[in-house]
Amino acid sequence: MNYRLFSLLVLGLLFSKSLIAQEVEQWGRFEKTFTAKATGNPFTEVTLTAELSNGYTTYSVAGFYDGKDTFKIRFMPPKTGKWRYKTSSNVAGLTNKKGEFTCVAAARGNSGPVRVSDMYAFKYADGTNYYPFGTTAYAWTHMGEETQEITLNTLKNSGFNKLRMCVFPKNYELVKEAPDLFPFEIKEQKKDADGKPYTVWNFDKFNPAFFQHLEKRIDDLNKLGIEADLILFHPYDKGRWGFDAMPNEVNIRYLKYLLARLSSYKNVWWSLANEWDYVKSKTVSDWDLLAKTVAQNDPYKHLCSIHGATATYYDYRKPEFTHVSIQDETPVQSPNAAAMLRHIYHKPVIADEVGYEGNLKSRWGRYSPEEMTYLVWNGVLGGTYVTHGECYMAAPTDTIFWAKGGMFKGTSWKRIAFLRQIVEAFPNPLSLSDVSRDNVTATAGDGQYLVYFGKQTNDSWLFNLPAKNSSFQKLTAGQRFKVEVIDTWDMTIQPDPQIFETASENDYRLYDKTLKKVRLPLKPYVALRITEIK
Incomplete structure (x- = not known):
């Protein structure tokens, strides 16, 4: 073959590949990586934003530092067509970077993010009805790799399309495992007056590997058609790591960093807290501030709520909250009671904890599978939604799905999947x-x-x-x-x-x-x- 012709063919292939690489699905994720040496702390001293426009609509997204002199911007295009971007930064090597990509039609199975529809219900962005049939595995991403893979395989065949999960690790009676990765860099290891070791965190520097791992698992859930209902704060720390008692300046910096990384993931929801009223270091005013921080830093306005302890209701009428997320079995003792909450808040209602199927000593974790199924049916009949959980424990070392993921040992999950089929066969929400x-x-x-x-x-x-x-x-x-x-x-x-x-x-x-x-x-x-x- 003529060498010049061969070279032209190779260049043509490379050029065509570069064009293909610039195509992004609608509601997919456009990502652009930049390399720059930054003096000082790149997490706190470098600003990076990008404006993305299709000529009609403009979005401003925050960039973030991903370690190893690498900075990124991410964007979830809501419309097909050509999009152009331009960066702004206080670092010369990151500012005024320009480019474009083409947003193509979403592939089959990609219906976009979930939105509130008709006041009380949900739909995907493409108009398809979405009915949240969820389960709970709080700390599954903090377990060993094998347990995480088993969890995904369990979810794959479960029929669930939403998963409640924590960003931070848990230190709880039934969850004591220390994760391999933490969200912040370690400043030093020390011992208290009793000789007990503890960690001093550098709250000015995040650990990108922690967030990269979380992102991978969110993408894994997306492949299974599962929404990741991310719990941003919780009280289950008890001084072991101190993530429940960080000052607000750290809380806000953490939220902004997390949202810069994750807002472009179409299958994320924000849950400000699990049992917010048990986080003694925060007041209602603090929670209001953090809710506003999430709303102001999410360009796409993902679903957002906050969850309290039993029968502790936040003011869900606040505009930052798209739906009601409660811990209370009373509203699902009958469909009428469930329906009543809809008319109080005029928003979709999800009973994210009504108790769990299991055999624990605690009354909240010892429902029979029949009772768990019954409560879900009551909630759904009343036009609301109920989240499943499972807490079977035969030995102290057991992996309880509600806490750690793993495999199901109960049977209500099968009946809930059956109910989902029935509900989805109807033309409208119940x-x-x-x-x-x-x-x-x-x-x-x-x-x-x-x-x-x-x-x-x-x-x-x-x-x-x-x-x-x-x-x-x-x-x-x-x-x-x-x-x-x-x-x-x-x-x-x-x-x-x-x-x-x-x-x-x-x-x-x-x-x-x-x-x-x-x-x-x-x-x-x-x-x-x-x-x-x-």
Whole structure:
């Protein structure tokens, strides 16, 4: 082959590859790396921002130092087309850097970040309904590599699409492991008056390796279609590391650094705290400040909330919070109680802790799998969402999924995955058909109903539905329906062979015109899916 022709071909291939490298999916992640020698502390003394524009919309994003003379900017493009960037910095080698990339259509499976929709529900950015069916593994990223991989494999086959997890490590009765990586550099190791060793942290310098590892795991969750509900602060430190008692100037610097790194990840949510009221070093004013810091430094406005101890409610009406995140089993003892919270806050409600399936001594960690499943059903029927957790422990060294990840030992997770399939088959999110008047009937639109009998045992059910149909059209006479009997525990769906037709309204309800009944299996946890026949 002619050498000159060969050289041109090679150059052409290299050029085409460079063009391909400048293509980023919609809601994907554009990343640009710069190398610069900075005198002083690059975490605190170097400023780096970038403006990115498609000609119609401009975003300003903060850059960050990633160690080894490396600085980065990241951006999640919300629209397809050509985007241009320009940097600003107080370091000559980082300022006025320009470039462009092309945002192409999102690939299959990429629906973008989750947003609030229609006041009480959620949708992905592309308009697809999102129903949070989540679980909890607080410290899984701080465990050994093998446990982390087992956790991912467990989640892959679980049906869960949200995971509550801590940024900082935990020091708790059931979680004592020290992680390999910490978020700050170590200044020195010392001993107290009793000879007990402790670490003095350099809060002016982050440990990029810690955050790189966290990013990898968030990307791993994204590949599984799982939202990472990141808990930014928590009280489970008790002086071991001191991350729960840092001064606000450090807290704010930590938040800004974390958001500069992670805001461009489409599957992140922000949870200001787990059990915020147990963090004794912070006041409500402190939490308000930190919530504002998150809101002001997130260009994409990811979902954000804060979680308190049992029945401790924050003021979720504040604009920084997109949804309600609570620890309280009372609202899910019945669908009516769950629905009540929606009308108080006018935001989506997630009961992120109602207790956990397990065998712990603590009452919050010893629900039967039936009870865990029952509470999730109640919450979902009421138009809210409930987070699962599992706490089985046979020996002190056991890996409890709720704390450390690993493998599931319980069985409610299977029933919750079954419920998710049922919910996602409806055209709209569920809400009670006649709120506060009927605690067994939910609607998902015109002619779409879900009835749940909970712990009741019945041998039959007289077909009847409320005239009111939430925000949808009222039920009228002459509508025809089919009924499917759902065993929520055995996870079976059996069609009733009859066709039901509504008679005229009678005291706010409509019955079958010949008073037909549905035969039930005389066991608890039975539901009915009722669908209009057009």
